[in-house]
Amino acid sequence: MRTLNADWRAVARDCVSHLHTWAAKCPDDPRLTSLVGELSMQDKDFGQWWGSRHVPSPSRRLGMKRFHHPVVGELVLDWDTLTCGGAPDQELVVWTAEPSTPS
Incomplete structure (x- = not known):
């Protein structure tokens, strides 16, 4: 890590x-x-x-992280956290790369 x-x-x-x-x-x-x-x-x-x-x-629900992947190299990914009103302790984090980038 x-x-x-x-x-x-x-x-x-x-x-x-x-x-x-x-x-x-x-x-x-x-x-x-x-x-x-x-x-x-x-x-x-x-x-x-x-x-x-x-x-x-608690308002930090999205952001960007940089990774050094051992096989593919540097990745820059945006993340967004989604929650469900009926189960606020459960979260789904969605990672996306900018289109047309090496990531």
């Missing part, structure tokens, strides 16, 4: 922030508590980021 994402640190921090959001929704989830403990012990960056308590803005 570290070599696939062009800006791995930013992507990882985003993931930690989203995990914080989920932890706030499910504070008594023993599996989540165990996961956070395990990641904190195994990765010093995770521990620092978890301690910062940075939580993402």
Whole structure:
């Protein structure tokens, strides 16, 4: 994962922030508590980021990411998150490439 994402640190921090959001929704989830403990012990960056308590803005529903794919090279993909009104905790992320680009 570290070599696939062009800006791995930013992507990882985003993931930690989203995990914080989920932890706030499910504070008594023993599996989540165990996961956070395990990641904190195994990765010093995770521990620092978890301690910062940075939580993402809920309005961040779309964006762009750059990838370094080992076979096809650099990919630039836009992403958009779709939710269902009846199940707001479920999300579908759609990735698209700009037409007529190498991506």
